[in-house]
Amino acid sequence: MNNILVIGGTGFLGTAIVRELARRPASAECRFTLPTRRRERAKHLLVLPTANVVEADVHDPETLARLMAGQDAVISLVGILKGGEGEPYGKGFARAHVELPRRIAAAAKAAGVRRVLHVSALKAAADAPSGYLRSKAAGEAALRDAGLDLTVFRPSVIFGRGDSFLTLFAGLARVVPLFPLAGADARFQPVWVEDVAAVVADSLTRPESIGIAYDLCGPRQFSLRQLVRAAAAWSGHPRIVIGLPEAVAWLQAWAMEFVPNGPMTRDNIRSMRVASVCDAGCTLPFGRSATALEVVAPTYLRG
Numbered sequence: 001m002n003n004i005l006v007i008g009g010t011g012f013l014g015t016a017i018v019r020e021l022a023r024r025p026a027s028a029e030c031r032f033t034l035p036t037r038r039r040e041r042a043k044h045l046l047v048l049p050t051a052n053v054v055e056a057d058v059h060d061p062e063t064l065a066r067l068m069a070g071q072d073a074v075i076s077l078v079g080i081l082k083g084g085e086g087e088p089y090g091k092g093f094a095r096a097h098v099e100l101p102r103r104i105a106a107a108a109k110a111a112g113v114r115r116v117l118h119v120s121a122l123k124a125a126a127d128a129p130s131g132y133l134r135s136k137a138a139g140e141a142a143l144r145d146a147g148l149d150l151t152v153f154r155p156s157v158i159f160g161r162g163d164s165f166l167t168l169f170a171g172l173a174r175v176v177p178l179f180p181l182a183g184a185d186a187r188f189q190p191v192w193v194e195d196v197a198a199v200v201a202d203s204l205t206r207p208e209s210i211g212i213a214y215d216l217c218g219p220r221q222f223s224l225r226q227l228v229r230a231a232a233a234w235s236g237h238p239r240i241v242i243g244l245p246e247a248v249a250w251l252q253a254w255a256m257e258f259v260p261n262g263p264m265t266r267d268n269i270r271s272m273r274v275a276s277v278c279d280a281g282c283t284l285p286f287g288r289s290a291t292a293l294e295v296v297a298p299t300y301l302r303g
């Protein structure tokens, strides 16, 4: 494989995937095209000699067709956590999680790019309680229906240096005396970003992964309460966590929807009603074993 288009490749996971592929001898010569809405957000990738960061609107079919020309594979990573309210999902989710994968599928078919890797989310389902999870399922379906050589990845929450989950709570612990927490009993099975990146990179050279959707989890399940407590403690600011009753949590999330960059929405609360854990325990594909949260997270949350 010589040319890979990584849509959504400038973010947390995309950066790890591109770095992982770039250091593998098998893909050392590979050229990565990384579209972004704002080039300055992708500064960290400009140092990679094989990465070509381009400012582009991937929602525009003509732009997408241009980006797709001459590629050997496409990795689809665009995802948002706040997509608004609505049935079957808010407009933001419809655009980023459903219409974009549909456009990617059409552009890939037209350009003859057969190999597509797509990152969805654990417990994505058409009947899931949140617009986030329903739209993720619809995006998967749009790509599957296109008849491409598709592999789907469904991670639980991803941790690692630069994550926006544990780092957020560690940062908040520095300034708040205690945590009033929505969804405190929600369950997660966090998986390390480097493990996810390695699995995605592996699948590029494994034809047996075509047609498969892999659930990706770490070794242990945690409640949100345990994760917040641990993130605060590892940052050097241990804090008490108080679980909010559902009605108060709902009101808090609704109020936060009016705050720019507010940390919670009502849709996030609905997502947390489904345990984001792997039903088959913890198994990473391709013989890989998952790295424990407590080994890695303290190293980047400290200080």
Ligand SMILES: NC(=O)c1ccc[n+]([C@@H]2O[C@H](COP(=O)([O-])OP(=O)(O)OC[C@H]3O[C@@H](n4cnc5c(N)ncnc54)[C@H](OP(=O)(O)O)[C@@H]3O)[C@@H](O)[C@H]2O)c1
Binding pocket: 007, 008, 009, 010, 011, 012, 013, 014, 035, 036, 037, 038, 041, 042, 058, 077, 078, 079, 080, 096, 119, 120, 121, 122, 154, 155, 156, 157, 158, 159, 165
């Ligand atoms: N992080 C997790 O815990 C987690 C867990 C499960 C699943 N996932 C899924 O994994 C994928 C990658 O997540 P991540 O954590 O790496 O996300 P991220 O850091 O927020 O990166 C998102 C990427 O998508 C692009 N993007 C975002 N909104 C867009 C829009 N409306 N139009 C076009 N591009 C847009 C961003 O590009 P620019 O800003 O450069 O334009 C960026 O490259 C997502 O699909 C996410 O749903 C993540």
